Amino acid sequence: EVQLVQSGGGLVKPGGSLRLSCAASGFSFNSYSMNWVRQAPGKGLEWVAYISASSGYIYYADSVKGRFTISRDNDKDSLFLQMNSLTTEDTGVYYCARDQGGNGRGGDDSWGRGTLVTVSS
Amino acid sequence: DIVMTQSPDSLAVSLGERATINCKSSQTVLHTSNNKNYVAWYQQKPGHPPKLLLYWASTRESGVPDRFSGSGSGTDFTLTISSLQAEDVAVYYCQQHYNIPRTFGQGTKVEIK
Numbered sequence A: 001e002v003q004l005v006q007s008g009g010g011l012v013k014p015g016g017s018l019r020l021s022c023a024a025s026g027f028s029f030n031s032y033s034m035n036w037v038r039q040a041p042g043k044g045l046e047w048v049a050y051i052s053a054s055s056g057y058i059y060y061a062d063s064v065k066g067r068f069t070i071s072r073d074n075d076k077d078s079l080f081l082q083m084n085s086l087t088t089e090d091t092g093v094y095y096c097a098r099d100q101g102g103n104g105r106g107g108d109d110s111w112g113r114g115t116l117v118t119v120s121s
Numbered sequence B: 001d002i003v004m005t006q007s008p009d010s011l012a013v014s015l016g017e018r019a020t021i022n023c024k025s026s027q028t029v030l031h032t033s034n035n036k037n038y039v040a041w042y043q044q045k046p047g048h049p050p051k052l053l054l055y056w057a058s059t060r061e062s063g064v065p066d067r068f069s070g071s072g073s074g075t076d077f078t079l080t081i082s083s084l085q086a087e088d089v090a091v092y093y094c095q096q097h098y099n100i101p102r103t104f105g106q107g108t109k110v111e112i113k
Helices: none
Strands: A003-007 A010-012 A018-025 A033-039 A045-051 A058-060 A068-073 A078-083 A092-099 A108-111 A115-119 B004-007 B010-013 B019-025 B039-044 B051-055 B068-073 B076-081 B090-096 B108-112
Touching: A003 A092, A018 A092, A018 A115, A033 A068, A033 A078, A033 A108, A045 A068, A045 A078, A045 A092, A045 B090, A058 A068, A078 A092, A108 B051, B004 B090, B010 B019, B019 B039, B019 B090, B019 B108, B039 B068, B051 B068, B076 B090
Parallel strands: A010 A115, B010 B108
Antiparallel strands: A003 A018, A018 A078, A033 A045, A033 A092, A045 A058, A068 A078, A092 A108, A092 A115, B004 B019, B019 B076, B039 B051, B039 B090, B068 B076, B090 B108
C-alpha cells in the first residue's frame, strides 16, 4: 500500500523557519517525481514545489521562490520542504503528493494527510 | 502561467441527478505529441486530502466509480457525475498538469438539493 506520512508542521512566528518531511513507503520512491501542495484555511489548492525523481528538475511557485527549498533523500524514501522567512500568507495545510507524470500517467495519485503550518506572532 | 477557471463555484443537485462542472484553461493543455489533454480532476472532502478522480481529462483513476466521467479538449473541460450519491458531496478541483506551475481551478462545491 502506498503511504505518505507527513511530519514537521506547527506554529512559527513571522520570519521563522520550519522543515516539513514526508516519508514514503509501499512504492519505488526513486521512480517518482513529487510535489508539495498547500491549502490556506477555507481556500483552494495551491501548488508549491516540484522535484523530479532524481532531483534533476526542481521548480517553485513564485510565491515561495527564494524562501522555500524542496529536496529528497531517495536512500531514505523521504521528501522535504525547508521553509524560511515565513509570513502569515504561508499559513495552511501542506500536502506532499506523488506525481504520476513521469510514469505514463497523469495527476497526483497519492497524497499525505497534510500537516498544518501556522505563522502567527 | 495557465489560469484554470471553474464554473459554477457551487451547485446543488438532487440525489440521483446529474452534476456538471466546467473548467476552462487560459491556453491549450493539449499535447500534440500524444494528443492528450493534461487536465486532472480531484475530489476533496472536509478534513481530507484531495483524491485523484481523472487525468488526461477523461482517464478514470483506478477504483473511481464510473459515474464520474470527464470530457473536453484544448481549453474547455467538463467533469460529470452521472447520478449524484450522498458520498459525492465535496469540493471538486481541476488542475492542469501540462506544465509548471501546476495550477488548480478555484474549486466547485457540490451539495445535495
